[in-house]
Amino acid sequence: MDVEHLGTANDDPRWINTNNNSNVEEEYNDDSDHQPLLKQNIEYLPKKKVFIAWAETSNNSSINEHQNQPVTEFQLSVINNQPTVALEQQPEKRKRYSWFILIVSVIQICVFIAELITNWVLTGSPIMNLSRNPFFGPSSNVLIRMGAGFTPCMHTINNLTANSLLKFGCLNSTTQTYQYCTLKELCHFHDDSQIPNQWYRFIAPIFLHAGVIHIGMNIITQLLFGLIIERKIGTFRLIVIYFASGIFGLVLGSNFAPEGFVRIGCSGSVFGLIAVAHLDLLYNWAHKKNPIKELIMILITTTIDLSIGLLPYIDNFSHAGGFFMGILLTLAFLGAPTNLRKGNITESNMYNYDKWYNLERYPRYLQWIGFVCYVKLDLDCALVYYEKCLRIREINFNWDHSSIVDTISCLIEVQRARNEHEICLAYELKCFLIREKSLPINHQDIGKSLFNIGHCYEYLKKFQLALEYYKRALVIYEQCTSFSREDRQKLDANIQRISEEQNL
Numbered sequence: 001m002d003v004e005h006l007g008t009a010n011d012d013p014r015w016i017n018t019n020n021n022s023n024v025e026e027e028y029n030d031d032s033d034h035q036p037l038l039k040q041n042i043e044y045l046p047k048k049k050v051f052i053a054w055a056e057t058s059n060n061s062s063i064n065e066h067q068n069q070p071v072t073e074f075q076l077s078v079i080n081n082q083p084t085v086a087l088e089q090q091p092e093k094r095k096r097y098s099w100f101i102l103i104v105s106v107i108q109i110c111v112f113i114a115e116l117i118t119n120w121v122l123t124g125s126p127i128m129n130l131s132r133n134p135f136f137g138p139s140s141n142v143l144i145r146m147g148a149g150f151t152p153c154m155h156t157i158n159n160l161t162a163n164s165l166l167k168f169g170c171l172n173s174t175t176q177t178y179q180y181c182t183l184k185e186l187c188h189f190h191d192d193s194q195i196p197n198q199w200y201r202f203i204a205p206i207f208l209h210a211g212v213i214h215i216g217m218n219i220i221t222q223l224l225f226g227l228i229i230e231r232k233i234g235t236f237r238l239i240v241i242y243f244a245s246g247i248f249g250l251v252l253g254s255n256f257a258p259e260g261f262v263r264i265g266c267s268g269s270v271f272g273l274i275a276v277a278h279l280d281l282l283y284n285w286a287h288k289k290n291p292i293k294e295l296i297m298i299l300i301t302t303t304i305d306l307s308i309g310l311l312p313y314i315d316n317f318s319h320a321g322g323f324f325m326g327i328l329l330t331l332a333f334l335g336a337p338t339n340l341r342k343g344n345i346t347e348s349n350m351y352n353y354d355k356w357y358n359l360e361r362y363p364r365y366l367q368w369i370g371f372v373c374y375v376k377l378d379l380d381c382a383l384v385y386y387e388k389c390l391r392i393r394e395i396n397f398n399w400d401h402s403s404i405v406d407t408i409s410c411l412i413e414v415q416r417a418r419n420e421h422e423i424c425l426a427y428e429l430k431c432f433l434i435r436e437k438s439l440p441i442n443h444q445d446i447g448k449s450l451f452n453i454g455h456c457y458e459y460l461k462k463f464q465l466a467l468e469y470y471k472r473a474l475v476i477y478e479q480c481t482s483f484s485r486e487d488r489q490k491l492d493a494n495i496q497r498i499s500e501e502q503n504l
Contacts, residue, residue, distance in 0.1 A: 100235050101226035104207075104242070105219050108266065111146075111207045112215050118142050127211070134311060135211025140262045143313070144187070147204030149250050149263035153187035153196050202254070206246040208264040210313035217308060218266050221301055225273040233276070233334065241329045245272025245322035252321030264313055267305060268322030274302055275326025279334075363389045363396075367407060374410075379418050386411045405431055405445075412452070425456035444483060447476030451491060458494075463502045470495045 116126035119138035128139045144150045187198060209215035230238045249268020257263065277298055285291045309316035370385035390407045408431045415423045432449040439446055454469030474491050477483045 097235075098227040098230040100239055100242075101222060101230055104266075105223060108207050108209065108215065108219065112137075112209050115142060115146060115208065118146065133211055133313075135209075135214040135313070137209065137211025137214065140313070143208055143210070143262055143264055146208060147201055148208055148313075149201050149205045149254060150187070151254055151257075151259050151261070153198045154201050154254065202247050202250050203243075205250055205264040206243070206266045206269055209266075210264055214265055214308070214314070217305065218270055221270050221305065222266065222273060224301070225270075225277050229273055229276050229280070232280070237329075237333050241272050241276060241326055241333070242269045244329055245269050245275070245325040248325040249318035249321035253315045253317040256317045257315045261315065262313055263315055263318060265318075267309070267314060268318040268325075270305065271302075271319045271322035272326030272329070274298065274305075275323045276330050279327065279330045363392045363403070363407075366392070367410065370410065370414075374414060374417075379414055382414050383411070383418075386414060405434055408434075421456050421459040425453065425460065428453045428456055442476050442479045444476070444480045447473050447480060447483070450476065454494075458498065463498050467495060467498045467502075470498070 115138045119128070119142045120126040122142065123139065126138070127133065127136050130136070132139065140148075144153070187196065209218065226238065226242075246266055246269035249271065250263060253261075253263050253268075281288065281291060281294055281298065288294060306316055306319060308314055309319050366385045366389040370382045370389065373379070373381035373385060386407060390404065390411065393404050393407055408427050412424050412427045412431075415421075415427065428449060432446070432453060435443070435445050435449055450469050450473035454466045454473060457463070457466035457469060470491060474488070474495065477488045477491055
């Protein structure tokens, strides 16, 4: 069975694309070896794109197809890949806002103000001498009190945490700048065991900063990258990347930085965002307006932050850990860069954060959601997700990909449950054309499609067409051994029943 394709639409060889407002007329030579199998004359809607499929088969075909069947408005919407649910019934596309980065930045500024107030209460000055803190900020004792990463407060250290004679300098009044206190007093242990187990110091330092310069650099950098990234990948993914990068950076610094080193700042989280920006630039280099300029900006920002990591209170282990975790989570959330593989660079599958539908896994998520809606009998919801899944797969896969037929089958089930048999017929015809082109003529799936088309015509009370499709399906049922005797008997019973009732 050969299918003749006339014209293209959106690089899809299945359909004819025309804007002519007259009926399609095609002349056939009566002496040719082919007769039309499926010829559909469509009254074109004004200024609408209409896609028509033509198929041909040989004279030896046992059943001649009924010709000149009009395509209904429902079938037209399916052929054009238009949603069959009213627009007002479809959920509006959620607009993404960068609220998380703004909120966390405000919180960090408020916490920094609290640091300055605490330092002013204890010492009479909001900032320490530059010799003690080059960032124009509070004392390290204030930072430790407020939750900075300080390993003696977090885990046991030999010859340090168990030494009761060891004294630490601490701030406790305005009259006496320094006085000695124990580790328990410095870390504010709440029990008598004095076992350092303050795990929250892996999280709290994300909101603490060493001084005006430190918080200024971090806030500017995370706003510069975070606002754009949050709009592209969504708030939930950004939250995971932000905190996971910051925590992993602090964990890495706690294991490799010198003991007693005070670690604070959201630098690990910021480097996680920089990692996302690096991958974004790598994946979308060809789509960027000025990728060289963007690359230079990212490299300058990275160099400045790494240079600041050489100063007290900040360590580059946290930067490296945050960057590494940012890379891993970006790959996990957004997929591998399949567009960079040799021979697979096309416009349709080019990776883009703004086009999640280009990810191979995303249509499966949509289909699962549609199935859940279908089980809950929310048919309009299921229809929306199934139709979106179908459009995505037709963009990303070859027209004869099995997943496209699978999605069409899901849509047919939903439309059948909604008693929309005309739409079912349109989807069945679409499914039949795909299978006819890609499968042998006697394949069981073609037999199933013919049976389903006949079933739709029977529901629409077009019994003559239903009978013809049933007879064509019966020919394949008898040739294909995969069909059981019960299947053939059921089909034969349908043919006999329609023939007797309609005297055909």
